Amino acid sequence: MLSSSTNADKPLRSPLRYPGGKTRAAKLFSPHFPEHTDYREILAGGGAVFFHKPLAKTNWLNDLHPGLYALYVTLRDNFDEFAALCKKQTGERRRLFNYWATERRDLMEASGNQQLLERAVQFYFLNRTVWGGRVVFDPSRKSRLYFSNPSGWSRLDQKLQHLMQISQKLRAAKITCQGYEKCLAGATSNTFIYADPPYYRESVSHPTDRLYDKSFDLECHQRLAAALNDTPAKVMVSYDDCPEPRELFRGWNFVELQWKYSGTYAVTKEAKANRRKEKKITGRELLILNY
Numbered sequence: 576m577l578s579s580s581t582n583a584d585k586p587l588r589s590p591l592r593y594p595g596g597k598t599r600a601a602k603l604f605s606p607h608f609p610e611h612t613d614y615r616e617i618l619a620g621g622g623a624v625f626f627h628k629p630l631a632k633t634n635w636l637n638d639l640h641p642g643l644y645a646l647y648v649t650l651r652d653n654f655d656e657f658a659a660l661c662k663k664q665t666g667e668r669r670r671l672f673n674y675w676a677t678e679r680r681d682l683m684e685a686s687g688n689q690q691l692l693e694r695a696v697q698f699y700f701l702n703r704t705v706w707g708g709r710v711v712f713d714p715s716r717k718s719r720l721y722f723s724n725p726s727g728w729s730r731l732d733q734k735l736q737h738l739m740q741i742s743q744k745l746r747a748a749k750i751t752c753q754g755y756e757k758c759l760a761g762a763t764s765n766t767f768i769y770a771d772p773p774y775y776r777e778s779v780s781h782p783t784d785r786l787y788d789k790s791f792d793l794e795c796h797q798r799l800a801a802a803l804n805d806t807p808a809k810v811m812v813s814y815d816d817c818p819e820p821r822e823l824f825r826g827w828n829f830v831e832l833q834w835k836y837s838g839t840y841a842v843t844k845e846a847k848a849n850r851r852k853e854k855k856i857t858g859r860e861l862l863i864l865n866y
């Protein structure tokens with residue numbers, strides 16, 4: 576394990592295109608991090624906050640997605656072989672996509688530590704090239720794996736440089752693939768838990784979550800709030816700013832964050848008709864803190 580004084584402390588961007596990813600927001604979250612020695616990101620996804628923040632003495636990343644688990648563990652423990660297998664992914668990108676998305680569906684059924692290396696490359700390749708970075712393994716939702724970003728598999732050498740730094744940071748982390756509840760065990764007042772559930776509004780409009788591998792319905796939001804209300808840890812939750820999360824976490828502290836995405840504009844029908852750019856897209860997030 577690396578200690579917290581290595582250059583793995585340097586803020587890094589998540590290597591993943593992740594729906595709801597907090598890469599842009601992490602910088603704004605950091606003034607709100609409490610003092611802690613133990614850090615746990617219990618719904619980790621692309622891990623934007625973990626990769627951005629300095630390491631704690633102990634660090635724990637958890638997510639239910641088995642492909643994501645395979646990627647993080649492989650980057651941490653087996654970077655050279657991962658890089659070598661990535662370098663072999665040459666040739667027509669649609670053909671490569673079909674191979675990982677269709678011919679290797681067997682890997683999507685694997686769990687635990689089976690076939691980690693191939694599962695890691697599969698997850699990473701699909702994440703770079705699929706529509707919206709949404710790597711959904713559920714076979715009944717096969718059409719969700721839609722090839723739309725061929726350029727996501729270019730400049731591999733540059734990506735591997737970045738992944739090597741990611742690999743170093745991951746060496747300081749415990750990585751698990753289980754329901755988040757298990758990551759609350761043994762937490763103390765020196766533990767900082769960050770939870771980033773799927774947006775509440777997404778769960779209202781899509782009872783079966785279309786963005787992630789596992790669904791997160793309204794009851795899941797209630798269970799999460801109950802579990803987090805019951806821990807001695809310092810907890811930060813990020814949500815879309817709507818009334819329900821404020822209700823679920825009544826009595827906690829709320830911080831509204833807003834930022835403009837540089838160079839990114841909302842394209843509306845009206846703007847198109849008038850041949851002008853619409854206003855810059857605004858990012859918004861509600862931070863909910865129990866400290």
Ligand SMILES: C[S@@+](CC[C@H](N)C(=O)[O-])C[C@H]1O[C@@H](n2cnc3c(N)ncnc32)[C@H](O)[C@@H]1O
Nearest residue numbers: 593595596597618620621622623639754755771
């Ligand atoms: C909004 S995403 C996290 C995004 C992340 N903060 C980032 O910056 O990329 C929520 C994650 O929770 C995971 N998840 C959903 N239900 C879970 C559960 N019961 N236990 C653990 N992880 C879960 C999903 O797989 C998904 O990756």
